[in-house]
Amino acid sequence: MLDHPDLQRLAKAAPFLWLNGGYQQTQSKGSELSLADMQAAEQRLQRFAPLLQQLFPELSEAKGLIESALLPAPKMQQQLASSSAFSGTLLIKADHQLPVAGSIKARGGIYEVLCFAEALALEQGLLSAGDNYGCLLEPAAKKRFSEYQVSVGSTGNLGLSIGLMAAALGFKASVHMSVEAKAWKKQRLRQHGVEVIEHSDDYSRAVAAGRQIAADDPKAYFVDDENSRRLFLGYSVAALRLQRQLQAQGIRVDAEHPLMVYLPCGVGGAPGGICFGLKQLFGDFVHCFFAEPTQAPCMLLGMASEFKDDLSVYDLGLSIHTEADGLAVGQASAFVGGLMQPLLSGIYTVSDAQMFKDLKRLYQSEGHKIEPSAAAGFSGPDRLLNSPAGASYLEAQQLQHCIAGATHLVWTTGGSLVPDAVYRAWLD
Numbered sequence: 001m002l003d004h005p006d007l008q009r010l011a012k013a014a015p016f017l018w019l020n021g022g023y024q025q026t027q028s029k030g031s032e033l034s035l036a037d038m039q040a041a042e043q044r045l046q047r048f049a050p051l052l053q054q055l056f057p058e059l060s061e062a063k064g065l066i067e068s069a070l071l072p073a074p075k076m077q078q079q080l081a082s083s084s085a086f087s088g089t090l091l092i093k094a095d096h097q098l099p100v101a102g103s104i105k106a107r108g109g110i111y112e113v114l115c116f117a118e119a120l121a122l123e124q125g126l127l128s129a130g131d132n133y134g135c136l137l138e139p140a141a142k143k144r145f146s147e148y149q150v151s152v153g154s155t156g157n158l159g160l161s162i163g164l165m166a167a168a169l170g171f172k173a174s175v176h177m178s179v180e181a182k183a184w185k186k187q188r189l190r191q192h193g194v195e196v197i198e199h200s201d202d203y204s205r206a207v208a209a210g211r212q213i214a215a216d217d218p219k220a221y222f223v224d225d226e227n228s229r230r231l232f233l234g235y236s237v238a239a240l241r242l243q244r245q246l247q248a249q250g251i252r253v254d255a256e257h258p259l260m261v262y263l264p265c266g267v268g269g270a271p272g273g274i275c276f277g278l279k280q281l282f283g284d285f286v287h288c289f290f291a292e293p294t295q296a297p298c299m300l301l302g303m304a305s306e307f308k309d310d311l312s313v314y315d316l317g318l319s320i321h322t323e324a325d326g327l328a329v330g331q332a333s334a335f336v337g338g339l340m341q342p343l344l345s346g347i348y349t350v351s352d353a354q355m356f357k358d359l360k361r362l363y364q365s366e367g368h369k370i371e372p373s374a375a376a377g378f379s380g381p382d383r384l385l386n387s388p389a390g391a392s393y394l395e396a397q398q399l400q401h402c403i404a405g406a407t408h409l410v411w412t413t414g415g416s417l418v419p420d421a422v423y424r425a426w427l428d
């Protein structure tokens, strides 16, 4: 397997765009998850909205919905167009400003904690159908929740999202952090009463350790980032919300106006859930590309090798080391990879140097502060519009004639909680 040309290319750690040979233009509907599952997830979030609004004052304007803006980015578009040919319109989906957890992880992580809380509360008679979920904040419910432990393995942001939400509901919360996790994320969790267990190993090992500890405890619930359908569906709700935002802003998505979406990818749940959701809603009119660090291209490795031989990026001689801590993953989720096989257009790799360049360009042009992981998306339009692989994709999908009418949507996945000193050091 390691002599496969795509893998040899990955091992060189030079940025490139890989096209997914499994991509299918009108997919068969035989997936294990459906639009109805997404809608059910959205309704669950709606039921919890009053509770979330009570817990987090920052959600009051949005009435308890955790959502980010869809923003124009004309100055960043100029920046992109000044370094290489650009056509179409650049937009930003600003998850770096997502309330409560400051990253895309707020979508899936918080959703999964709410799923667990709802099921437990119904089972224990703390809640009946039709109740205002605010009742879960009363002392009796909190006391019961405090007997249970919610845990997760994380490179940082998922731990923040799960830990903060679980602790706010009264659960004991513990986060197994991989060696890449940033000190300020651990500190913030501890301040909120979350137990942080530090591992000297990478992300996959931190997850395995957390999974093992929780398996031995009947009152422990482990959020399994590598296999979780709940996380995946929580992320997918973003697609329904984006659809409304596009409509409200009069942005067309159709045969003449394709939507090209660029999503930073770690283990795969967040970008996978969103890609899945967008494909349910927009079908062939949306084209999703994942972005990964050159030193940690785990989803590209998994999909190109069809998840055979249990390969990790170390097997390619790569280090996994990247300042994009949210993407520092050695092995992607095979569950997500399987779902992506007919849906995903391609994956491109990005050097840390390029991420920092785009982090800075975005700050100087639009004033947004994002973390390095979140900057990986901005290489996407150039890769699609100015590489031989990109040209062959546009040709195969018959998009050349309408690419000027395309919307390039870069998903900025994290950053608003980053301390100023840390951000300034990145700018320098």
Ligand SMILES: *Cc1c(COP(=O)(O)O)cnc(C)c1O
Binding pocket: 103, 104, 105, 157, 158, 264, 265, 266, 267, 268, 269, 270, 271, 272, 326, 327, 371, 373, 374, 413, 414, 415
């Ligand atoms: C986790 C993360 C991602 C990727 O999500 P996965 O579910 O791990 O693929 C992207 N950006 C940021 C900032 C993240 O924290």
